[in-house]
Amino acid sequence: MIGSELWGLIGISVLETLYMTLLSTFFAYLIGLPLGLALVATAPRGIRPAKWLNRSLGFLVNVLRSVPFLILLVLVMPITRAIVGTTIGTNATVVPLVLAAAPFVARMVESSIQEVGSGVIEAAQSMGASPMQIICKVLVPEAKPSLMVGSAIAVTTILGYSAMAGFVGGGGLGTIAINYGYHRGETPPMLVTVVILVLLVQFFQECGMGLAKKLDKRNR
Amino acid sequence: MGAEEPIISLENVEKTYSGRQGDITALDKINLSIMRGEIFGIIGLSGAGKSTLVRCMNLLERPTSGKVWIDGRELTGMPGGQLRRERRKISMIFQQFNLLQQRTALENVAFPLQISGLPKRAAAEQAKGLLQTVGLEARAHAYPAQLSGGQQQRVAIARALATEPKVLLCDEATSALDPTMTRSILHLLRDINRQLGITIVMITHEMAVAEEICQRIAVLDQSQVAELGTVREVFAHPKSDIAKRLLFPGGNAPRPSAGNRCYRIVFDGSSSYEPVVADLILRCKTPVNILFADMQNLDGQAVGQMIVQVPDGADTRRNMLDFLGQRGLQVEEVPADDWI
Numbered sequence: 001m002i003g004s005e006l007w008g009l010i011g012i013s014v015l016e017t018l019y020m021t022l023l024s025t026f027f028a029y030l031i032g033l034p035l036g037l038a039l040v041a042t043a044p045r046g047i048r049p050a051k052w053l054n055r056s057l058g059f060l061v062n063v064l065r066s067v068p069f070l071i072l073l074v075l076v077m078p079i080t081r082a083i084v085g086t087t088i089g090t091n092a093t094v095v096p097l098v099l100a101a102a103p104f105v106a107r108m109v110e111s112s113i114q115e116v117g118s119g120v121i122e123a124a125q126s127m128g129a130s131p132m133q134i135i136c137k138v139l140v141p142e143a144k145p146s147l148m149v150g151s152a153i154a155v156t157t158i159l160g161y162s163a164m165a166g167f168v169g170g171g172g173l174g175t176i177a178i179n180y181g182y183h184r185g186e187t188p189p190m191l192v193t194v195v196i197l198v199l200l201v202q203f204f205q206e207c208g209m210g211l212a213k214k215l216d217k218r219n220r
Numbered sequence: 221m222g223a224e225e226p227i228i229s230l231e232n233v234e235k236t237y238s239g240r241q242g243d244i245t246a247l248d249k250i251n252l253s254i255m256r257g258e259i260f261g262i263i264g265l266s267g268a269g270k271s272t273l274v275r276c277m278n279l280l281e282r283p284t285s286g287k288v289w290i291d292g293r294e295l296t297g298m299p300g301g302q303l304r305r306e307r308r309k310i311s312m313i314f315q316q317f318n319l320l321q322q323r324t325a326l327e328n329v330a331f332p333l334q335i336s337g338l339p340k341r342a343a344a345e346q347a348k349g350l351l352q353t354v355g356l357e358a359r360a361h362a363y364p365a366q367l368s369g370g371q372q373q374r375v376a377i378a379r380a381l382a383t384e385p386k387v388l389l390c391d392e393a394t395s396a397l398d399p400t401m402t403r404s405i406l407h408l409l410r411d412i413n414r415q416l417g418i419t420i421v422m423i424t425h426e427m428a429v430a431e432e433i434c435q436r437i438a439v440l441d442q443s444q445v446a447e448l449g450t451v452r453e454v455f456a457h458p459k460s461d462i463a464k465r466l467l468f469p470g471g472n473a474p475r476p477s478a479g480n481r482c483y484r485i486v487f488d489g490s491s492s493y494e495p496v497v498a499d500l501i502l503r504c505k506t507p508v509n510i511l512f513a514d515m516q517n518l519d520g521q522a523v524g525q526m527i528v529q530v531p532d533g534a535d536t537r538r539n540m541l542d543f544l545g546q547r548g549l550q551v552e553e554v555p556a557d558d559w560i
Contacts (some may be wrong), residue, residue, distance in 0.1 A: 042528040123318035123376075126278055127332040127383065137335065141322050217363040218321050 010189070012175060014196060016090045017172035019186075020162045024094050024156050026102035028043040035061070035102065036109025037135055048123060048131040060136050069100050069161050073168060093162060093170035108154060112146035113139050145216035152208020156201045162173055173197055186187060226253035227419050228277055233286035235272055244400035246272040247283070248443040249398060254387075257288060259413050259420045261451070262468060263427060270423045270441040274389050277421065278310045291386055295376075297393045308336060311380035315392035317372040320365040325351060326360040334381045350378040354408060371402030377408060388412070394429055406433050427466050431455060431516070439463045452523070455526045455548070456488045468512055468527075481537070482529050486550040487515065487522040496547055497528070504533055504539050527554065 004144040035057065041047050042054040043045025043047075076212040077087045111176065116139050124138045140147070173193045183189025213219070235247040246269045254260045264270050275281035276288060279295050288295045290310060295303060319328050348518035351357045354374040364372055373393060380388055383436050390409065394402040410433050413420050424430055430437050430451060437454055439447040441462035447454055458464045485496075501507055508528045515524035530537055544551050 033466060059554045117316075117318070119314055119316050119318040120320060123312070123314065124331075124335075125280055126307060126310070126312040126389075127335060127379075128304040129305070132300075133335050138320065142320060168231060206273060216322075217364045 002192065005126050005131055006180075006189060010173075010196070013171070013173045013193070014200075016115040017159065017162055017174070017197075017200070020090050020093050020097060020165075020170075020172055021155060021159045024097035024158050024162070027098040027152070028105045028154065029151070029176050031098065033109055034106025035106035037113065037137060037139070037186035039106060039110045040113045040139070046190045047125075055079070062105050066100065066108070067100075069096070070164055070167065072096050072100050073076065073165060073170075080181060080183075088169035088171075092169040093165040093172070095162055097158055097165070099153060100161060104157065105154050107157040109147065112143045112150050116142045145212040146220075148208055148212035148215060152205050153202045155208070156197060157201055159197065176182065194214070225256050227256040227291055228252075228254040228421070229287075229289040230273075230276070231289070232274055233283045233288065233517070234274075235269075235276060235281060236284045245443050246327045247449075249277065250276075250445060252438060252445065253450075254419060254421060255436075257413070257417055257419055258435045259410070259422065259433050259487055261422045261424060261430035261437035262440055263430050264422055264440035265439055265464070265466070266425060266451045268462075269443045270440055271455040272427075273440065274312075274391055274423050277313060277387075277389060278307055280312075287437060297504070307385040308332070309385050309461055310387045310389060311383060311385035312389040313373065313376045313380050313393045313397045314392065317364070317374055317376045319368070319372055319379075323395060324361050324363055325356060325367065325371075327376075328364070329378045329382055329516060336383060347378070347382065350381055352373070353381065354378045355470060369397050370405060373397065373401075373405050374408065377405075378410070381412065381416070383416075385418060386420065390420060390422045392423055392425070395424070395426070402429070403432075426516075439466065445456050455523075455525070467514070467525075481532075482511065482527055482554050482556045483541075483551050484554045485526045485528060485544060486552075487524050487526070488517065488550065490519040494522075496522075496544070496549065497526070500540060500543055503543055504536060506533075506536050506540070508540070523531075529556075 039054065039057055039061070042050040042057070044051065044054070048156075064072075073093075076096050076099055080087050080092050083095055084091045087090050120138060120142060121134060124134050129138070162170065162172055163174035163177065164170075166172065166176070168179040169175065174198060176188045177193040180186045181193075230250050230252040233250040234245070236243045236245050238244075240548065245319055250273060261275060262270050263360065272281055276283050278289070279288065283296060285294070290306065293306065295306060298306060320331065326344060326347050329347035330340070330343035333346055338346070348357065348360065351360050354377050356371060356374050356378065359367060359371060364375070367375065385439065388409075388485075393409075394405050397405060406429065409420055409422075414417055420428065420433075422434055434451050436448070436450050438445050439460060439462055441460065446460040447458070447463045453462055455467065458467055497508065497510065506532055510526060511529055512527040513524070515522060515526065517523075530540055541551055
């Protein structure tokens, strides 16, 4: 039912999906991690309160988070074209993926960092640590296990988003599923891509959780 | 202890929090001087403002008004960077230890050295020596989760000593520990005070802790200093209601039979440690009922107090009071109602 040519296509799509997902996750963290840290640090009871900065960042994150991904994908096409030079293919999909995932990552980071006990922060302050030292040497290392769990959730969410990009020629497994399953009405290729997506999600989730558990020095 | 020179001075320190139901006063015009090299206790019930007071000493809490001086420098009004450098002279340990959970004992001790700019290897080397000081060199590579509460507090003390502080602030440092661990931590703190000359400020709600190692104490009540003096003074002659309440945590005294009178015998260290009460009973051939006793043998001197219930009969009573007077003990009658 599925010819060797199609299997080859599916194989390439898996690689494309992984490429989009991992590259987007990387850039999403590049933006989302500092953004999340800034949200915690500038909060009213944070280590460097800044009311208006905190509110502005929070508002920006909420706006980006409230646009459904498929709409965002279309909405940012001019930006995508400006950066990548085209609006189709895997590289073009990375732009909206990053824009959608970065604020999501920021919120995940924010909640992980908030789990760090205030006592530890107070102890660091009493030793004369600066806000930057507290962030780099206390908050991030102490929240590492929770950040790992968050990144597993982020990767799997971005993987799901990347499949949606198939509708507008984004490449990867999503494109196979849409082209064969939706446009041609062929169920088997679509089912295969779904199974592969499920396995990928499972893989990333398990890896992330396992790593988080291994890194955590609290449960020994 | 040098009574000459204060290392910490608080001048009219006030702290108010604005809450939903208006302002809440946590500290109300506190004036306090802590002398170089002493162990100073701040005691009070929870909510009296102790924790806020100690956090005003290193400006973890900024006083709403008033001035804080440490070692001749005014902390209030210092810019952030300078304040952070100044804080390295004032270390702090906490009830919940507040160790970094993802770092080993050694890495925790090295932490303040690293943030003060020491290279990693030098910091680790110095941390090793500090763990030795607190007797934990064998557990250097253990994570806090693998250590007992007492061991965690030792790591916290080693970490606090790393920056060679002049003052060590202890916020209920023994309240989460069992009595044995409490004692060993208190002994460690006393050794640190004696050997390194570090001034120690102890926050506690337990009179016994203050009594064990403090030289002077301030009793805090309703955001104010209710009483201040040497441990012996406050202990022997508590003036404020709150000090009396902390000294005799009420409610557990047995009920005296009607008509009897109660006396408080104060052992202020001038009498030797001998069985005074047993002698009293043998001499007067009349039993007394001990309602409350809190005694310690400090270097062969009896320190503490006892509430005894003395039977009716003016002659017997006079005999007993005379006997106690001859032993150099202070005796005062206390209302029997307090002990019911």
